[in-house]
Amino acid sequence: MNPESSAQRNTKQRSAVRDVLGETEGFHSAQDLHAMLRDRGERVGLTTVYRTLQGLADTGEVDVMRPPGGEHLYRRCSQGHHHHLVCRSCGRTVEVLGPAVESWAEKMAGQHGFVDVSHTMEIFGTCPECAGKG
Amino acid sequence: MNPESSAQRNTKQRSAVRDVLGETEGFHSAQDLHAMLRDRGERVGLTTVYRTLQGLADTGEVDVMRPPGGEHLYRRCSQGHHHHLVCRSCGRTVEVLGPAVESWAEKMAGQHGFVDVSHTMEIFGTCPECAGKG
DNA sequence: TGCGCTTTTGACAATCATTGTCATTATCGA
DNA sequence: TCGATAATGACAATGATTGTCAAAAGCGCA
Numbered sequence: 319m320n321p322e323s324s325a326q327r328n329t330k331q332r333s334a335v336r337d338v339l340g341e342t343e344g345f346h347s348a349q350d351l352h353a354m355l356r357d358r359g360e361r362v363g364l365t366t367v368y369r370t371l372q373g374l375a376d377t378g379e380v381d382v383m384r385p386p387g388g389e390h391l392y393r394r395c396s397q398g399h400h401h402h403l404v405c406r407s408c409g410r411t412v413e414v415l416g417p418a419v420e421s422w423a424e425k426m427a428g429q430h431g432f433v434d435v436s437h438t439m440e441i442f443g444t445c446p447e448c449a450g451k452g
Numbered sequence: 453m454n455p456e457s458s459a460q461r462n463t464k465q466r467s468a469v470r471d472v473l474g475e476t477e478g479f480h481s482a483q484d485l486h487a488m489l490r491d492r493g494e495r496v497g498l499t500t501v502y503r504t505l506q507g508l509a510d511t512g513e514v515d516v517m518r519p520p521g522g523e524h525l526y527r528r529c530s531q532g533h534h535h536h537l538v539c540r541s542c543g544r545t546v547e548v549l550g551p552a553v554e555s556w557a558e559k560m561a562g563q564h565g566f567v568d569v570s571h572t573m574e575i576f577g578t579c580p581e582c583a584g585k586g
Numbered sequence: 587t588g589c590g591c592t593t594t595t596g597a598c599a600a601t602c603a604t605t606g607t608c609a610t611t612a613t614c615g616a
Numbered sequence: 617t618c619g620a621t622a623a624t625g626a627c628a629a630t631g632a633t634t635g636t637c638a639a640a641a642g643c644g645c646a
Contacts (some may be wrong), residue, residue: 326622327612327613327621327622327623328613328614329612329613329616329622329623329624330612331623331624331625332623333475342526343590349603349605361625362624362625363624363625364604364606364623364625364626365606365626365627366623367604367636368604368605368625369486369623369624370607384518386518387480388602388603388633389602389603389604390583390603390604401608403560403561403564403566403567403629404620406539411533412564414560414564416556416560417490417550418556419553419556419573422550422552423555423573423575426537426548426550426575427537427575428478429519430537430546430548430580431579431580432539432575432577432578432579432580432583433538433577433578433580433583434577434578434583435575435576435577435590436575436576436577437573437575438572438573438574438576439571439572439573440572440573441557441560441561441564441566441569441570441571441576442569442570442571442572443561443567443568443570444566444567444568445564445566446564446565446566446567449565449567449568460593461592461593461594461641461642461643462642462643463593463594463595463641463642464641465594465595465596466594482632482633483632485587488603493619496595496596496597497597498596498597498633499595499596499597499598499633499634499635500594500595500596502632502633502634503595503634522604522631522632523631523633524630524632524633579602
């Protein structure tokens, strides 16, 4: 009932999830992370992993990407708003900033009277490595 | 085996799906479209609707959007590349062109040596109507 | 126009990520 | 330390999408 309290408790499971995210590169699915945790000997339920990730996504601590493939992918990213350039072959990811895009989106929305604006954007391509091997 | 032949046959089911898409506004899920078709008296299987939509999406005849909600949404749009400004309350959609965004995405990808680049972008907000009612 | 090869269809089952449930457990403030 | 309450986790449920495969069209060709 008290929307301000947001009584987030510090549990070892939550820390565990945060840790794995901090120590891995690139995007991983919830199921991936769950497997990694089990490999580490951490005993965390899959349901908890999902909920923890949702929570972290809500607070902006992790980024979520929903690629055409299907599963949601999570990654610990720099805090500010940014976008991702993803290699569709090897999955390598580069964070890119696009102030121009941000303001463009805002302007477009504004022109049509839309408020409370957010946007999503992903760029897909083939990275130099993979293109070379191709 | 022959990638050029693309022997697309003209079936009444395919036309039916195309027709509904042509006569409705906004985005609709595959299940929506399936229901509409049944209401019209067209007898089209759900599986077929899915496959037809995929085909149309491949040829660029329809646009696909994958909102956080879950279902894929399909819409008959103008042919060229464009993006969507979607009201998250009523679903109203505005097509927006963003040459700046296109070139920005290309440039970013180029800077990192990525090739064969594509991107996705959606803008979400609350439209004037819904904001007024709020 | 009729024939046959091939694609397409469609009912149904299967898949699979994600969410709901709820009794048990752990956390945090007093 | 204690008690209220949020968090956990095993499991079931959900629900969209995809796979399957026999039956039914389309299309090219004679």
